[in-house]
Amino acid sequence: MNESTAVLQIQTSPGDSAAVTQKRMTGTQPFCLVTGSSQGLGRALAEECARMGMNLILVALPGAGLPELSNAFARTYGITVLYREIDLTEAESPEALYRWIREEQLPVNMLVNNAGIGAHGSFFESSPEINRTMISLNIAALVHLTHLFLPELLKHPRSYILNVASLAAFYAMPFKPVYAPTKAFVLNFSLALRAELSETTVTVSTLCPGGIVTNEECRKLIAAQGFMGRISCHHPEEVASYALRQLLRNRAIIIPGLINKLARLLGTVVPLPLTQLFIRARFASKEQEKAVSGSGNRSPAPLLEVHHE
Numbered sequence: 001m002n003e004s005t006a007v008l009q010i011q012t013s014p015g016d017s018a019a020v021t022q023k024r025m026t027g028t029q030p031f032c033l034v035t036g037s038s039q040g041l042g043r044a045l046a047e048e049c050a051r052m053g054m055n056l057i058l059v060a061l062p063g064a065g066l067p068e069l070s071n072a073f074a075r076t077y078g079i080t081v082l083y084r085e086i087d088l089t090e091a092e093s094p095e096a097l098y099r100w101i102r103e104e105q106l107p108v109n110m111l112v113n114n115a116g117i118g119a120h121g122s123f124f125e126s127s128p129e130i131n132r133t134m135i136s137l138n139i140a141a142l143v144h145l146t147h148l149f150l151p152e153l154l155k156h157p158r159s160y161i162l163n164v165a166s167l168a169a170f171y172a173m174p175f176k177p178v179y180a181p182t183k184a185f186v187l188n189f190s191l192a193l194r195a196e197l198s199e200t201t202v203t204v205s206t207l208c209p210g211g212i213v214t215n216e217e218c219r220k221l222i223a224a225q226g227f228m229g230r231i232s233c234h235h236p237e238e239v240a241s242y243a244l245r246q247l248l249r250n251r252a253i254i255i256p257g258l259i260n261k262l263a264r265l266l267g268t269v270v271p272l273p274l275t276q277l278f279i280r281a282r283f284a285s286k287e288q289e290k291a292v293s294g295s296g297n298r299s300p301a302p303l304l305e306v307h308h309e
């Protein structure tokens with residue numbers, strides 16, 4: 001992409017998951033890459049970036065509606081949007097994604113590592129397959145992508161990495177015995193990298209939200225927590241808008257909402273056994289079990305009208 005403007009073609013060859021929305025490309029305008037951007041928080045973060053006029057590269061699993069979403073964002077916000085449908089839990093996927101972006105010669109100055117999955121329930125009954133997937137996506141893919149894109153990010157006068165962790169990162173959580181540690185890894189990794197890069201043009205922030213009303217399972221889990229769940233949860237758009245503002249202000253740790261900030265503070269002063277008793281009581285109820293059993297249907301609220309072509 002050497003010219004200042006160029007019109008890209010939609011790639012439709014079967015088996016080639018890379019595709020480009022037909023849009024006018026501005027040669028110098030950098031891109032924001034958002035993983036897990038087909039729905040939920042990732043989609044809201046992508047839309048917030050679009051609202052700020054950033055070009056986008058959207059990434060999610062195949063069949064998640066990325067072509068339609070890309071067109072909708074491009075049309076609504078007058079930006080360039082590219083997408084890649086790829087399973088980031090496969091070891092070679094981060095490299096494939098990076099190579100494709102290099103081939104397209106897309107300048108990237110913001111990396112949002114949002115794709116992540118969670119699981120709720122006793123470790124004894126947990127699925128080894130889901131545990132492995134969680135570690136691959138929440139940790140391995142995030143580290144690999146960050147490593148691959150760092151040289152590109154360092155080329156720009158100002159670049160940003162936003163890693164999505166969770167409030168769970170601050171606790172050893174019964175009934176989330178694998179998820180919470182994956183997020184603790186994200187937090188510690190990001191803080192270490194931030195310090196390492198402190199004299200460069202790249203800033204690293206970690207987003208640690210409490211409950212977000214995204215997919216059906218999250219909705220049910222939040223509802224099952226009753227009053228506490230209700231007062232501490234947020235909608236993805238609120239979290240995204242707060243997160244982007246704080247990212248641009250170079251905050252190390254971004255915690256949306258007063259209740260969640262307080263919860264984090266309490267966690268530092270209340271003795272560990274007491275914190276764990278409280279968390280156990282909050283997450284061990286029968287309602288929680290009911291909430292996660294047989295769930296998995298996702299019905300995120302649409303952020304904007306998606307056009308099918």
Ligand SMILES: NC(=O)c1ccc[n+]([C@@H]2O[C@H](COP(=O)([O-])OP(=O)(O)OC[C@H]3O[C@@H](n4cnc5c(N)ncnc54)[C@H](OP(=O)(O)O)[C@@H]3O)[C@@H](O)[C@H]2O)c1
Binds near residue numbers: 060115210
């Ligand atoms: N929701 C909460 O309460 C909450 C709270 C704190 C932190 N978080 C964190 O926020 C982030 C987003 O959560 P969310 O609730 O918005 O999740 P979500 O609604 O389930 O969306 C997850 C996104 O990640 C993508 N994804 C899943 N597996 C993938 C894979 N193997 N390869 C590539 N993309 C994949 C999904 O694509 P498809 O649409 O194709 O499946 C989707 O775009 C996660 O890191 C999560 O841990 C969430």
